[in-house]
Amino acid sequence: MPLGLLKYGLRPRRPPDRFLPPRPELKRAYDTVIIGGGGHGLAAAYYLAVDHGITDVAVLDKGYLGGGNTGRNTAIVRANYLTEDGVRFYAESLDLWRGLSGELDFNLQYSERGHLTLAHADSAIRTMRWRAEVNKHLGVDSELIFPDEIARLVPGLDLSSDVRHPVLAALYHPPGATARHDAVVWAYAARAAARGVELHSDTEVTGIEVEGGRVTGVETSRGTISCNRVLQAVAGQSSLVSGMAGFRLPIHTVPLQACVSLPLKPWLDPIVVSGSLHVYIWQSARGEVVIGGATDPYGLYANRSTLEFAEGTLLPVLELFPFLANVKMLRQWAGMCDMTPDFSPVMGVTPVENLYIDAGWGTWGFKATPVCGKRMAELIATGRTPDLLQPFRLSRFAEFEQVGEKGAASVGH
Amino acid sequence: MKIMPCPLNGPRPIQEFTCGGEVVATPNPDRADAETWADYLFLHHNAAGIVREWWYHVPTSFWFIADRNTVTDEIVRTFLPRELFRPDAQRDQP
Amino acid sequence: MTEPRSPIDDAVRAAGAVVGEHAGVTAVTDYGDPEAEIAASRRLGLADLSPLARVGFRGPGAREWLAARGVELPDEPNRARVQPDGSIAIARSWTEALVLGALRGADSVCDRLEAGAADGHRVRAYSLPRFDGMFWFALTGASAVDCLAKLCGVDMRESAFPVGSVAQTSLARLNAVIVRVDLGDMPVFHLLGDSASAEYAWASLLDAMQEFDGRPVGLRALHALAREFE
């Protein structure tokens, strides 16, 4: 019998393995500081370590890891966007998602269930044909389908014509998927930490030090750190953090709410979205019906829920699925979204040298967690903006080169 | 229900209103360079705290200004634009 | 030239409306039983007044220009004042007015104002055509306040919303102008909104009225009640 096992057996207490290492002391200096321990910040840390061997990295979060939008989102992953730049980017994310549970050796419950965007008007059909063509051209599986096939895919959907907004067609995107959002945080965090990245929860960044136009460190609630490079990945707080470095963003922070029902027997396989009714719905592995809608009508830095959201979102859901009328709702919550004017993210360099930004993810950034982490890590490591990120640069606004994705937003805003 | 005190219509549910964004000076479109114009169009202060915004009461097509706390979701004060803008003032002078 | 039609002409005809001329106006005179409609109006009635005249004015000179033509606007916005000829002058804001023609008699005041509107430009008073763009219904009777409470967030009880009050708000989720001008002791709420949504508004109101035993009523019943209170 190995001696180690014997000693273990004789020990009075046997603490379980820690999944994440305890929070270390904060050092005075790191090579790279990542502000924001959501999926994006942690993924960037993981790829910095794995792809580029950069491990002198601290991830700082003012709360707990994954307590921001990554832990609040409705976990829909898809690539059926409208612009070539968008489709290409999100398609690479789909590729990464497919192998991610294996790569991270952690079950992310990645579930390809298909994604339908319903069209209730001719104008919507026109946009969907357009999206389907752009998608197919870039090798992304998307097709316009009609009520006979919709009925086969979505039992229980009211397809009658005597409703206010009859369903005329749908953009069907078979690779549309969902993933366990918390697992994504835990897996990236654990695998990054295993390679030496430090995880500092409960560590708020309160200032960014800039000298001669170049970032030199950050002030935190636990002391000042000097560093060579900083990545900010703080979703709804993006303007506040960039403000610490002295520049403004094309971002407006607006809450987005969602809710889930009590668990039901499995009945709904795909994700169903209606842009005209401003709702989307899918059923989780636990049987809970996950329901989301449009962003709140005005900006706020608060995660409060409202009755108006529940009323305004659940009523149209009943137009689609009248039989849900007596189902009880279980939870409702909100996250603060960093909305951009063109519904595309902001990734890349900033006016401050060596300060990189990953923001403007609004209501659509969970699906981009792997690709964004990977490509931002490449930018930080090499100092060169990857081609895939070029269209999403911060300076595109001043250059009047927006990447208009509003037409592919899941629901109207 | 969130209540907005409208200077014309009195207290009303906030669903009757649309937020028109931060009150900022409009650059003169004939003289502004592209950078100034892009800044005006796209960049926001997006402050956490008390902000000054345009608001619009939809049933009356009525624009007014509100000071609002974006952290506590409280409306501090609402008032008529003429407190800030003279009726015939130049566009780029608030 | 064809008669101007109400935006809900089809709906009221399908409900058995008799459309004809009564006291100088072509509108729904009744739904086949004017006597019962008088009783219903006192309880809860809904009349389509869309064929009656109305016109709006806006601009810094609107108030003064209207005054010079004998229309006395209330001093405060969101108030209505009945004029000697039975028309109603509404202040929608400091610089916007809406004039509703009298219930009885081919209107003169709105026609007169519209005919002279070009002259208003001189003093920055601009006419806003409201006939085609807005429906006009009247909700009458003892249960009108309770019925409106189902469709609208503004307190319509007499203590909060006395005669002469105006609310520009959301009614059945539509933008609407609600004006209280009673006929004698019978509550009357004039409801005006976008004519493109008139059928929806009409159907929503009738639906909300069901539990109070309300029904559509014609102009004949309202005229009879108006005479009674004179």
Ligand SMILES: Cc1cc2nc3c(=O)[nH]c(=O)nc-3n(C[C@H](O)[C@H](O)[C@H](O)COP(=O)(O)OP(=O)(O)OC[C@H]3O[C@@H](n4cnc5c(N)ncnc54)[C@H](O)[C@@H]3O)c2cc1C
């Ligand atoms: C209700 C809802 C539904 C959504 N549904 C979807 C969906 O179905 N599909 C999809 O793709 N996207 C969706 N999104 C969007 C998605 O959640 C986000 O875009 C994505 O999670 C952003 O990830 P992140 O890591 O950048 O941000 P976050 O997960 O929010 O992480 C940012 C972190 O930064 C920290 N932080 C902030 N300020 C500081 C500071 N000063 N110092 C230190 N730390 C700081 C925060 O505590 C937070 O943990 C949804 C969002 C919401 C709110």
